[in-house]
Amino acid sequence: MLSYSLDPKLLNQLIDLFAAFILVSSFLVLAIKRLYVHVRLYATQSFFLALVAFLVAAFGGEPHIFIAAALTFIFKVMLIPFLFRRIINRLNVQQEAQLTLNVPASLIVAAGLVLGADYLTRTILETNQTFELSRNVLTVSLSVVLMGLFTMVTRKKALTQVIGFLTIENGLFLAGIAITAGMPMIVELGVLFDVLVAVFIMGVLLYRINETFDTINVEKLTKLKG
Amino acid sequence: MAQIYDILRDGFSYAVGTLQDVSIFLILLVPLLSAILCGVIGKKRVMERTSVCAAFITALSGMALVSRVVAMPPGTSPVPRLGGLLYADALSAYLVLIICFISLMITLYSLGYIGYEYSIELFGKAKLRQYYFLLNLFVFTMLLAAVANNLGVLWVAVEATTLASAFLVGFYNREESIEAAWKYLIIGSVGITFALFGTVLVYFSALSVFKALGSPGTLNWTDLVNPSIATQMDPHILKLAFIFVLIGYGTKAGLAPMHTWLPDAHSQAPTPISALLSGVLINAAMYGILRFHHLLAASPVGPEFSSNLLLFFGLLSIAVATPFIMVQKDYKRLLAYSSMKHMGIIATGIGLGTPLAIYGALLHILNHALAKAFIFMSAGNLSLKFKTKEIALVKGIAKILPMTSALLLLGTFAIMAVPPFNLFVSEFLILSASFLGGNFLVGSLVLLLVVLAFAGFIFHISHMILGVPIKPLPPGEVNPSSFLPLSILLGLVILLGLYVPGPLHELLQQATKLVKP
Numbered sequence: 001m002l003s004y005s006l007d008p009k010l011l012n013q014l015i016d017l018f019a020a021f022i023l024v025s026s027f028l029v030l031a032i033k034r035l036y037v038h039v040r041l042y043a044t045q046s047f048f049l050a051l052v053a054f055l056v057a058a059f060g061g062e063p064h065i066f067i068a069a070a071l072t073f074i075f076k077v078m079l080i081p082f083l084f085r086r087i088i089n090r091l092n093v094q095q096e097a098q099l100t101l102n103v104p105a106s107l108i109v110a111a112g113l114v115l116g117a118d119y120l121t122r123t124i125l126e127t128n129q130t131f132e133l134s135r136n137v138l139t140v141s142l143s144v145v146l147m148g149l150f151t152m153v154t155r156k157k158a159l160t161q162v163i164g165f166l167t168i169e170n171g172l173f174l175a176g177i178a179i180t181a182g183m184p185m186i187v188e189l190g191v192l193f194d195v196l197v198a199v200f201i202m203g204v205l206l207y208r209i210n211e212t213f214d215t216i217n218v219e220k221l222t223k224l225k226g
Numbered sequence: 227m228a229q230i231y232d233i234l235r236d237g238f239s240y241a242v243g244t245l246q247d248v249s250i251f252l253i254l255l256v257p258l259l260s261a262i263l264c265g266v267i268g269k270k271r272v273m274e275r276t277s278v279c280a281a282f283i284t285a286l287s288g289m290a291l292v293s294r295v296v297a298m299p300p301g302t303s304p305v306p307r308l309g310g311l312l313y314a315d316a317l318s319a320y321l322v323l324i325i326c327f328i329s330l331m332i333t334l335y336s337l338g339y340i341g342y343e344y345s346i347e348l349f350g351k352a353k354l355r356q357y358y359f360l361l362n363l364f365v366f367t368m369l370l371a372a373v374a375n376n377l378g379v380l381w382v383a384v385e386a387t388t389l390a391s392a393f394l395v396g397f398y399n400r401e402e403s404i405e406a407a408w409k410y411l412i413i414g415s416v417g418i419t420f421a422l423f424g425t426v427l428v429y430f431s432a433l434s435v436f437k438a439l440g441s442p443g444t445l446n447w448t449d450l451v452n453p454s455i456a457t458q459m460d461p462h463i464l465k466l467a468f469i470f471v472l473i474g475y476g477t478k479a480g481l482a483p484m485h486t487w488l489p490d491a492h493s494q495a496p497t498p499i500s501a502l503l504s505g506v507l508i509n510a511a512m513y514g515i516l517r518f519h520h521l522l523a524a525s526p527v528g529p530e531f532s533s534n535l536l537l538f539f540g541l542l543s544i545a546v547a548t549p550f551i552m553v554q555k556d557y558k559r560l561l562a563y564s565s566m567k568h569m570g571i572i573a574t575g576i577g578l579g580t581p582l583a584i585y586g587a588l589l590h591i592l593n594h595a596l597a598k599a600f601i602f603m604s605a606g607n608l609s610l611k612f613k614t615k616e617i618a619l620v621k622g623i624a625k626i627l628p629m630t631s632a633l634l635l636l637g638t639f640a641i642m643a644v645p646p647f648n649l650f651v652s653e654f655l656i657l658s659a660s661f662l663g664g665n666f667l668v669g670s671l672v673l674l675l676v677v678l679a680f681a682g683f684i685f686h687i688s689h690m691i692l693g694v695p696i697k698p699l700p701p702g703e704v705n706p707s708s709f710l711p712l713s714i715l716l717g718l719v720i721l722l723g724l725y726v727p728g729p730l731h732e733l734l735q736q737a738t739k740l741v742k743p
Contacts, residue, residue: 123462145423152416161412168419175423179430184445186311187378191422194385198415201392205411208396208404221405224490226555 011059018055019140021048022174023114026147026167030106035093038163039084042170045144046076049170052137053177062181068188072173075192080166080199087159087203091210098156098217106154110147117142137178144171158209158216162202169195245287246294250307250314252287253322253369256280261362268355270344274337277358281326281333284365288319288326295319296732310446313375316736320588321372321513323733324595328505329365331711335603336361336498338707342610343496349398356393357496364390364502368510377425377445377517381418384478384514387507388414395495395503406487406494413487414478421474421514427467428521431460447517451743456524464527471518472535478511480566481539481573482546489550492562493615497606500558504565504602505595512572512591516741519576523742529579533742537577541671543570548675552682556615560686561602564641567679568594568649574672575656576741580663584738586655592730593648593722600715601637603708604630608690610704617686622695629703631691633712638687640719642680648722 025045029038053069056062099106121138148167151160173191176183183191206216213220245252260280264273295316307313314322336357344354367390371383388411396407425445432450433443435458449455477484488508492500519536523529547567554560568590575587607630612620623631640647643654653676660669726734 120466123466145419149416152412158408165412165416165419168416172419172422172426176426180426180433180443183378183426183429184376184443187376187382187445190379190382194382194389197389198385198411201389202411205392205396205404205408208399209408212399212401212404218408221408223402223405224409224494226489226550226553226559 011055015052015055016136018048018052019137019174019178021045022052022170023140023143026144027107027110029151029163029167030110030147031103033099033103035088035157035159036085038160039081039088042084042163042166043077043081045167045170046072046080049174050077052174056177056181064185065177065181067185068173068177068192071189071192075196076166076170080196083199083203084159084163087206091206091216093157093159093210093216098219099154100156101154106150110150113146113150114139114143117146138175141171141175141178144168144174156217156219158206158218161218162199162206165202166195166199242290245290249287249290249294250312250373253284253291253326254312254366254373256284256287257362257366257369261359261366264355264358264362268351270341270351270354273355273358274341277333277362278337280362281330281365284369285326285330288322292319292323292729292733296729296736310444310448311376311379312373313446313448314373315740316733317513317516317740318372320592320733320737321510322369324509324592325365325368325372325506328595328599329368329502331599331603331715332498332502333361334711335501335606335708338705339498339606339610340496341707342705353397357397360390360394361499361502364394364499366390368506371510372513375446375448377428377447377450380447380514380517381422381425384421384475384511385415385418387510388418388478391495391499391503391507394499395491397496397499398494400494403494406490410487410491413484417477417484418474420470420477424467424470424472424474424518427463427470428459428518431463431467435459447521451521451524453524456521457526459525461525461527464522464525465531468518468522468527468532468535472515472532472539475511475514476539479508479515479573480511480543480569482543482566482570485543485546485566488566489559489562492565493556493558497558497602497609500561501599501602501606504562505599508565508569509591509595512569516576520741520743529742533577533579535577536573537668540570540573540575540577541668543567543573544672544675545570548679548682551679552685554682554686555617557605557617557620557686557690558602558609558615560617560683561598561605561641564679564683565594565598567675568598571653571656571672571676574668575659578656578660578663578665578668579742580659581738581742582662583656583659584741585734586652586659588734588737588741589726590649590652590656593652593719596715596718596722597637597640597647597649600712600719601634601641603712603715604633604637607703607705607708608634611699617690619696620690621693623691626695626699626701627703628701629709633716634687635691636716638683642683643676646720646723648719651723651726 022045025041029041050069050072053065057065118139145168148164152164210216260276263276367383367386374380374383392407392411395410396403429445435455436443480488519532522532544567547563550563572587572590575583643649657669
């Protein structure tokens with residue numbers, strides 16, 4: 001096993017710091033309208049996620065998370081953003097994301113979501129369970145999940161919806177690391193595989209939506225009612 | 227002579243025993259191999275034969291699995307396989323039985339239905355290959371969900387069902403079908419991430435118990451429900467986890483208010499796929515909820531919390547579906563909302579929580595799968611001929627498709643739970659359980675909504691069957707090969723309405739104990 005170690009307090013502070021970066025990148029997705037930046041923010045967020053996973057793996061005594069950290073880096077920091085850039089170039093989409101709720105209002109709602117997440121995690125903490133990591137990380141992960149959901153609801157581009165979905169998944173991954181030091185390996189791998197396939201299928205459907213509707217604005221998808 | 231007979235008998239029982247032993251692997255391997263074969267070969271004849279053979283072998287293995295599980299002496303638990311990843315008890319065997327049987331019927335039906343659409347060049351060869359590949363893969367993912375022991379693997383399998391069926395929903399590449407596929411994929415995937423969060427929370431609350439006992443953490447259901455673990459888990463976290471799981475799997479099960487993908491996907495998918503989504507997929511999602519329901523009941527939380535939630539969402543689903551049934555304009559959506567209503571009835575039955583109600587709800591799952599596959603297939607023959615899904619544009623089926631109109635009428639009575647059809651029995655069980663248990667409000671509410679839905683349904687269908695055809699179409703069936711699966715299903719729908727066979731009764735009783743210990 002690894003012989004060197006890190007002061008647990010410092011480790012927790014480092015993880016908290018990276019978790020804060022993860023939270024900030026979720027906020028920025030709501031604040032910035034350009035699609036390219038969204039992709040880059042997703043890559044950044046995943047990068048910090050991989051860092052957190054790496055720290056837990058190296059100093060938290062959970063070596064099996066190394067694999068999850070490495071896979072996160074390969075797929076979420078490199079491969080998926082690369083695919084997204086290709087899709088954006090190919091589809092020739094208009095760069096500005098259209099919003100159903102403007103930026104300041106979105107940010108206020110997002111702040112409310114973080115407070116809600118904090119309240120919810122507080123109730124979990126009341127149950128006197130020993131946490132693997134600090135409660136802040138759980139708050140961040142739940143906030144990221146809620147903000148991803150919020151992004152999906154208020155942004156009209158199909159591509160942004162996919163980013164929102166991936167953000168939700170990032171939040172869940174963080175939660176898994178934060179409170180249980182990672183799920184069993186087979187689950188970790190299965191989830192990652194599912195997400196990859198989901199992104200692939202969503203990409204193909206994006207092309208089809210673009211071909212059929214001449215736009216990837218989901219507001220045009222309104223034929224089915226009742 | 228007697229010796230030869232003995233040898234033959236020994237050999238036979240040995241073969242049956244071996245089949246029972248490996249059945250849990252066979253039901254997974256056969257559909258997967260068949261999917262790969264279909265994906266590689268791509269010749270119409272070969273794909274059709276492979277799929278039918280695979281579905282048949284899977285159904286046989288499913289029967290073997292059921293017979294093994296039923297024959298288990300009470301008190302012994304079935305041996306988990308693959309290091310505890312796979313596992314089958316009465317509840318999963320019951321679901322396996324439904325999946326295997328309905329998918330066999332659907333595969334038989336696909337030959338005629340998809341074959342006809344291929345022959346009129348609605349789509350090309352590549353699409354045909356895609357269809358059979360994904361159909362087999364879809365069946366595989368559902369079976370994996372049924373026999374997964376690890377709750378994380380269960381989640382992975384349920385998410386995989388969405389992924390395998392998304393392209394099937396968007397199969398025709400029309401505007402509406404792409405819209406339906408997109409909604410299905412997004413709502414399904416996002417909804418189910420909540421179930422993953424719930425699973426993480428369950429793992430979290432179990433982990434400290436495992437650590438206290440000095441064993442490594444695991445998500446295997448068999449370990450979690452072990453009294454030494456389950457009774458120690460934190461009730462607050464489990465409650466929160468169940469809410470997340472209910473939202474997550476409830477989305478896939480079509481419970482209101484997370485049901486919005488359901489009518490779209492059911493109406494836009496090719497009819498065999500609609501039948502599979504409606505008869506099987508939503509049950510597989512419900513199965514996921516039932517596993518957690520059991521876990522909560524075995525823990526300090528007790529069964530009331532999750533029962534009440536299921537009861538609430540069940541009633542809400544029936545209440546939301548009923549008006550949409552009454553004013554529906556599209557007959558495939560009509561069937562979709564009826565599925566939602568029946569899922570609501572099943573959830574209500576589970577929520578009522580008495581053994582009688584749970585027995586009824588479990589029986590309702592099978593009965594609904596059979597009847598819904600039956601009526602979807604009849605409606606599919608109709609849409610092949612009329613090339614529209616609008617109720618207003620279909621009139622006088624009795625004159626143009628006499629056989630199909632008769633089947634559609636029978637299917638309508640079956641799906642509306644009229645005696646002597648099977649759904650009547652299970653619905654009656656649930657209703658009487660609610661009155662016996664003193665839940666008069668629940669019982670009368672369900673009864674009222676069911677009657678309203680019946681009126682709406684029969685109004686729409688009678689308008690389609692009777693009347694003068696709007697366009698003069700030449701009379702004659704276009705999908706005669708469908709009458710084989712249709713008549714098998716019709717036979718079962720009536721048979722199960724008259725009595726529940728012994729082995730099935732035994733299986734159901736064991737499964738009832740697994741829903742609520």
